[in-house]
Amino acid sequence: MRRTTAMRSALSALLLLATWATASTLPASAADTPARTAAEPAAPALVSAMQRDLGLTRTQAEARLAAERTATTVERAAKRAAGAAYAGSWFDAGSGTLTVAVTRGADTGAVRATGATVRLVQHSARQLDAAKAHIDDLPAPEAVASWYVDPEANAVVVNVVDGHRADNDVRSFLARARSAGPVQVRRTAYAPSTLAAGTVGGDPYYTGNVRCSIGFSVYGGFVSAGHCGQPGAAVYGWDGSYVGTFQGSSFPDNDYSWVSVGSGWWTVPVVLGWGTVSDQLVRGSAEAPVGASICRSGSTTHWHCGTVLARNETVNYSQGTVYQLTKTSVCAEPGDSGGSFISGDQAQGVTSGGWGNCSSGGETWYQPVNEILSRYGLTLHTA
Structure with a gap:
């Protein structure tokens, strides 16, 4: 299956939007919004989805969500403590701990004091990022699927399609x-391939003959995937009514866009659960670590969960190369493009592309939402 990008809702969804339209408080900016650390029960529907897609018991799902919230906070502190010796980090779902890799010369005591497990490695994150940046500048043959920095391997991982490693190119x-x-x-x-086919995450929208999915509401509109439309293109909602216009779009190199809304449409801090789970409130955009659980909402395959596999991966789509994507084990299909990736109640990104499907499985990439907010000066609509 070649690489593709991903692009429904009913009146009941719009009624729900009206319910949440008055629920917003302080907005979240492009900078990471800290995840809430207060002890609070996880949404039952979210726990149920994790049980289904990750094979967990209810107790295990609740414990994992709590551990992931802690790991998100620990990661920021550990990175500051490691300084230039920082070499990346990853979350282990089995132990519920965050491992931070550091090079020689690091103050390992200070890093451990944050609550992280420490691993000594040869190459710093700065060195690995520089190596990947160099590879980003190379023309890649189609059989090279993607590449990214893997902190656990302490190397840049290059994924090559089976049967093509011996190809001369x-x-x-x-x-x-x-x-x-x-x-x-x-x-x-x-x-990999792209998955194109009221502004609530996961709801469909249309532009020309293309159907995509809404990512997240921002004040004045919503964000989605760049391959879904060009600046100036008109956008229509699930009911065929005019929603707004693409104000910005980038693809390839990036895969993000933002659409301004009007004509009676409004924004709300909600991601659709499609009846699988209850609709989810968005409370911020703190980035989940590698290894954390994550769920996706889209207009074709609705709600599915999985795990964050890698950050900052370069993906070589047939339409061109896209940089700084995050890879997940979540499935997706055409029409899901642009839809919401969320971890707990924290917005993560918009669906870009992937391989496989939701019958046999696969992997999907998303464009991190904080980069989109920063690029266009947008403010995430949060509850």
């Missing part, structure tokens, strides 16, 4: 990639 690309720094080559069975 792939071998040449890998040789040039290795000259930039530590590279680990892994096989992937599929090449």
Whole structure:
């Protein structure tokens, strides 16, 4: 399956929007909004979805959400403590702990004092990011699916489609990639593809013959995927009524856009649960660590959950290369493009593309939401 990008709701959804339209308080800006740390029960429907998609008991799902909230806070503190020696971090769902990699010379005592487990590695995050940036500048053959910094491997991982590693153009690309720094080559069975087919996350919208999904409400509109439409293009809602216009869009290189709304449409801090779970309130945009659970809402396959697999991955779509995406084990299908990725009550990003489907499984990438907010000077609509 080639790489593709991802793009329904009923009157009941709009009625729900009206319910939440008056519930907003302080907005979240492009900067990370800290996750709430106060002890509070997780939404029952969210726990149920995690039970279904991650094979957890209710107790395990609730414990994991609590551990992930703690890990999000620990990660920020540990990164500050490690300074230039910081080499990345990842969350282990089994132990419920965050591991922080550091290079020699780090004040490991200060890092451990934050609550993190420490691993000594050779290459710093700065070195690995520089190596990846060099690889980003290389022309990539289609058989090279993606590449990203893997902190646990302490290397840049390059994913090559099965059966193509011996191709001359792939071998040449890998040789040039290795000259930039530590590279680990892994096989992937599929090449990624984009998933294109009231402003509530996961609800459908239409532009031309394309159906995409709303990502997150911002004040004045909503954000979604860039491949869904060009600046100036008109947008229509689930009921065919005019919603607004694409004010900004970038694809490839990036995969994000924002749409201004009017004509009786309004924004609300809600992501659709599609009856699988209750509709979810959005309370901020603190970035979840690698290994954390994450769920996606989209207009084709509705609500599915999985795990964050990698950050800052470069994905080589057939339409062009997109940088700084986050990879997940969540499935998606055409029409889900632009839809919401959320961890707990924290907005994470908008669906870009993937491989596979929600019958047999697959992987999906999203464009982090904080980059979109920062790029366009937008403010996330939060509860």
